[in-house]
Amino acid sequence: MKESQGKTVFLRDYQVPDFLIDETSLKVELFEDHTLVSAVLHMRRNPQSPNPQAALVLHGRQQELLEVAVNGRFLTDTEYQLDKEHLTINEVGDSFVFECRTRIHPETNTSLEGLYKSRVMFCTQCEAEGFRKITYYLDRPDVLSVFTTRIEADKNLYPVLLSNGNEMEQGDLGAGRHYAVWHDPFRKPAYLFALVAGDLRHVQDSFTTCTNRQISLKIYVEEKDLDKCEFAMGALKRAMRWDEEVYGREYDLDIFMIVAVDDFNMGAMENKGLNIFNSSCVLANPATTTDFSFGRIESIVAHEYFHNWSGNRVTCRDWFQLSLKEGFTVFRDAGFSADMGSRAVNRIEDVGFLRTVQFAEDAGPMAHSVRPESYMEISNFYTVTIYEKGSEVVRMISKLLGPELFRKGTDLYFDRYDGMAVTTEDFVSVMEEVSGIDLRQFRRWYTQAGTPILEVSRRYNADRQEYHLTFTQSCPPTPRQPEKKPFYIPVAAGLLNEKGQEMPMRFAGESAILTSRVLAVTEPQQTFTFVNVPQAPVPSLLREFSAPVKLKNDLTRDELMFLMSHDTDGFVRWDAGQQLALQVMQECMQQMKDGMVFEMDQRLVLAFEHVMRSSIDDPSMDKAMVANLLLLPSEAYMAELAETVDPEAIHEVREQVRKQLARQLRLIFAAVYNANTTAGSYTYNAEEVARRTLRNTVLNYLMTLEDAAWFNQAWLQFCSADNMTDESAALRAFLNNPCPANETLRKEMTVSFYAKWKHETLVVEQWLSMQSAAPVKDNLPGIKALMEHEAFDMRNPNKVRCVIGAFCNSNTVGFHAADGSGYHFLADQVITLNRINPQIASRQLTPLTRWRKYDTARQAKMKEQLQRILAEPELSPDVYEILSKSMDQ
Ligand code: B3K
Ligand code: ZN
Numbered sequence: 001m002k003e004s005q006g007k008t009v010f011l012r013d014y015q016v017p018d019f020l021i022d023e024t025s026l027k028v029e030l031f032e033d034h035t036l037v038s039a040v041l042h043m044r045r046n047p048q049s050p051n052p053q054a055a056l057v058l059h060g061r062q063q064e065l066l067e068v069a070v071n072g073r074f075l076t077d078t079e080y081q082l083d084k085e086h087l088t089i090n091e092v093g094d095s096f097v098f099e100c101r102t103r104i105h106p107e108t109n110t111s112l113e114g115l116y117k118s119r120v121m122f123c124t125q126c127e128a129e130g131f132r133k134i135t136y137y138l139d140r141p142d143v144l145s146v147f148t149t150r151i152e153a154d155k156n157l158y159p160v161l162l163s164n165g166n167e168m169e170q171g172d173l174g175a176g177r178h179y180a181v182w183h184d185p186f187r188k189p190a191y192l193f194a195l196v197a198g199d200l201r202h203v204q205d206s207f208t209t210c211t212n213r214q215i216s217l218k219i220y221v222e223e224k225d226l227d228k229c230e231f232a233m234g235a236l237k238r239a240m241r242w243d244e245e246v247y248g249r250e251y252d253l254d255i256f257m258i259v260a261v262d263d264f265n266m267g268a269m270e271n272k273g274l275n276i277f278n279s280s281c282v283l284a285n286p287a288t289t290t291d292f293s294f295g296r297i298e299s300i301v302a303h304e305y306f307h308n309w310s311g312n313r314v315t316c317r318d319w320f321q322l323s324l325k326e327g328f329t330v331f332r333d334a335g336f337s338a339d340m341g342s343r344a345v346n347r348i349e350d351v352g353f354l355r356t357v358q359f360a361e362d363a364g365p366m367a368h369s370v371r372p373e374s375y376m377e378i379s380n381f382y383t384v385t386i387y388e389k390g391s392e393v394v395r396m397i398s399k400l401l402g403p404e405l406f407r408k409g410t411d412l413y414f415d416r417y418d419g420m421a422v423t424t425e426d427f428v429s430v431m432e433e434v435s436g437i438d439l440r441q442f443r444r445w446y447t448q449a450g451t452p453i454l455e456v457s458r459r460y461n462a463d464r465q466e467y468h469l470t471f472t473q474s475c476p477p478t479p480r481q482p483e484k485k486p487f488y489i490p491v492a493a494g495l496l497n498e499k500g501q502e503m504p505m506r507f508a509g510e511s512a513i514l515t516s517r518v519l520a521v522t523e524p525q526q527t528f529t530f531v532n533v534p535q536a537p538v539p540s541l542l543r544e545f546s547a548p549v550k551l552k553n554d555l556t557r558d559e560l561m562f563l564m565s566h567d568t569d570g571f572v573r574w575d576a577g578q579q580l581a582l583q584v585m586q587e588c589m590q591q592m593k594d595g596m597v598f599e600m601d602q603r604l605v606l607a608f609e610h611v612m613r614s615s616i617d618d619p620s621m622d623k624a625m626v627a628n629l630l631l632l633p634s635e636a637y638m639a640e641l642a643e644t645v646d647p648e649a650i651h652e653v654r655e656q657v658r659k660q661l662a663r664q665l666r667l668i669f670a671a672v673y674n675a676n677t678t679a680g681s682y683t684y685n686a687e688e689v690a691r692r693t694l695r696n697t698v699l700n701y702l703m704t705l706e707d708a709a710w711f712n713q714a715w716l717q718f719c720s721a722d723n724m725t726d727e728s729a730a731l732r733a734f735l736n737n738p739c740p741a742n743e744t745l746r747k748e749m750t751v752s753f754y755a756k757w758k759h760e761t762l763v764v765e766q767w768l769s770m771q772s773a774a775p776v777k778d779n780l781p782g783i784k785a786l787m788e789h790e791a792f793d794m795r796n797p798n799k800v801r802c803v804i805g806a807f808c809n810s811n812t813v814g815f816h817a818a819d820g821s822g823y824h825f826l827a828d829q830v831i832t833l834n835r836i837n838p839q840i841a842s843r844q845l846t847p848l849t850r851w852r853k854y855d856t857a858r859q860a861k862m863k864e865q866l867q868r869i870l871a872e873p874e875l876s877p878d879v880y881e882i883l884s885k886s887m888d889q
Helices: 223-228 230-247 291-306 319-340 343-362 384-401 403-416 424-435 557-566 570-593 602-617 623-629 635-641 647-664 666-675 686-705 708-720 724-736 740-757 761-773 780-788 797-810 821-836 838-844 856-870 877-887
Strands: 019-030 035-045 056-059 064-070 086-089 095-104 114-118 121-125 145-154 160-163 166-174 177-188 195-198 201-208 214-221 255-261 274-278 453-461 466-474 489-496 516-521 525-530 538-541 550-552
Touching: 064 086, 121 255, 121 274, 145 160, 145 195, 160 177, 201 223, 201 230, 214 223, 214 230, 230 255, 230 291, 230 319, 230 403, 255 291, 274 291, 291 319, 291 686, 319 343, 319 384, 319 424, 343 384, 343 570, 343 623, 343 635, 384 403, 384 424, 384 489, 403 424, 453 538, 466 489, 466 516, 489 557, 538 557, 557 570, 557 602, 570 602, 570 623, 570 635, 570 647, 602 623, 602 647, 602 666, 623 686, 635 647, 647 666, 647 686, 666 686, 686 708, 686 724, 708 724, 708 740, 724 740, 724 761, 740 761, 761 780, 761 797, 780 797, 780 821, 797 821, 797 838, 821 838, 821 856, 838 877, 856 877
Parallel strands: 019 145, 214 255, 255 274, 453 550
Antiparallel strands: 019 035, 035 095, 056 086, 064 095, 114 121, 121 195, 145 177, 160 195, 166 177, 201 214, 453 466, 466 525, 489 516, 489 538
């Protein structure tokens, strides 16, 4: 282990910066084989610093220092010290001008962090600590500065030069070069800095704010993508309006720009006034983009825009506070998406993701709290816990306060902390201050990791007409947190009578009649007693998934079916169906293990039939909801719930149940397919998306019948679709249900899809991902072949995610092949990626870190591969942190 690999940063060591940077002027001279960066920093000692004599220590990595000066005087080698991470100057005054000139190499920067080249353009990614690869700086979020940026570049190759804020000046430099100067009047931390240079085109629009200011909106893309900007522009305008209406937040600069780049480590980045997007998260048109991607693009465009207030105007004091901006902004974008489409369905989809991916993280070696205590590499902490669980925590606060007080709270938060770098504690305190609600116990959601388990038991006393609900909460140990204190768990609840009507929920001595209420579970064990209850009710619990917990109840299958058809809460209806399917599949799994005949509880068939029949009888029913009700719990979710995962048994039982449902309900599945086929041309709106989702969901069942008529129908859909949603769903129906009878057609379609779309990068990515994610055994050779395909590129994160990520995360039965070949494959890829792009390497590693969940034979094989990676000579801190944490837990 190298010394730098093991360094841990602790929250408890936080200290205010010793210096501040009032103004930052950069000159960036871009050339093909190097870039020169000149920085002029107006600095002074921080009056808050406890060390008035402190030396100046600037962050900096992978730069060649050419010159350094203080107050205009060049320093000699003895007047400063340089190491791999810092530039230190011992003697500086109270206020001074620091200058330096460095040489960097964006053209060979494959980490895609700092300044780098994405094919033909230069761009930046600075969050969290990428700015220190551009120049020497106080690269920490609590140092805010006003930036002026001058970019110089070849005029032909890079006609467009962009940075944050407003363009002040541009002109020719002679010798084929030109320049532009940008000035951002808002103080910001370096992680929000951005620069782009390229041969770009743009589409333009404008937005009139609530105070009648005209904002110019521009989306920059390569020429070939000009036809894919309209949707994101619309989404941006909807987000701007929504933030004014719902949060009272107006945009502040006169211009807002988005740039699409192909090589990007994540989805997008909220740089002030100049958001940079992974092209897959912004470019869209019906021919190339699926409904799913449209929805994702809308929410990411909104998410990055919302950061302008929750993140940029009010930023994080340190990276332990990351969820302050990310959890809150995910909560904001979820609210936006709910308002744009179906609230219940959005919630169901978000919860499905949380329960599968975040719960698994919370149960694994990287489990951490929403506000972590320590990290080795901050890039590893852009996690589902920080984002999604963080959003759940804000959501619980918003529910506890109610809409008016919550809005009062956010207004005060934005107002009081505008231009400042603050903590999650500041956020919670503001909420307490406006509401008078005591959130002391609630704060444990920020400090304790792990998913609480909430067991509920019920007792009806007919004589006394009383109903008791007893909750018992516990939380499993997580790394460095063996014991947990009880959480404050809000349980939204209702009680249904035999007719499915809501019953009053009255505590002793109460006169008000409430038919639904939020029970505050705060003790390890707690009983709620309702009085005047004339009959034993069916409890409807955790409505809207009111808290991120694992609820364990003892509902019978009949009660689950009852809730599925009667509850008023969409989430509970859906979840009851999920629980029913899980119970049935678990029973079948046991039958298979015991070598018994496979006999499926017919109540699942009845439930499916009922849902489909209702959707045909009542065309006004929300079809997106119907489609979700027809989805069996995923293999990944079933794995998350299992004590010890048997990937083959899970896959096998789920496939059998799917086939059985299709066989028994083939006529009604077909009727739903046909009822949702239209001759009309493609439109993207909630209703049409729902119709296509439902139709493609049932097509996937029908394909299991191995019936030539349905192969033909799917092929017809593939050929005649006027949109990517239906075209790709038809291909996916073949890829996910391979059988000898459809092999020829399946192969033909796969080849012709590529031939048709090979010039559309984003479609090719979907093509790669559909093949890699298909849940089929023994297809590792196919995955390896895809990596040899002309479309694959190990340096492009999207390609890596679409092939390696899709296979290892979505094809669980393939990845967990008993011979360990999937593990060996992933280790090989991580070793290669570690040298190219550490952030992507460490992300891909995740499935191997979950070895504790598997049988001993698989555990040994997984650990062997982790060891093999660990033995690599030059491990990045990113990969090292994940490895070391997953090995010693
Ligand atoms: N804030 C960025 C994520 C940065 C990740 C850095 N490794 C995008 C977002 O959450 O909006
Ligand atoms: Zn974000």
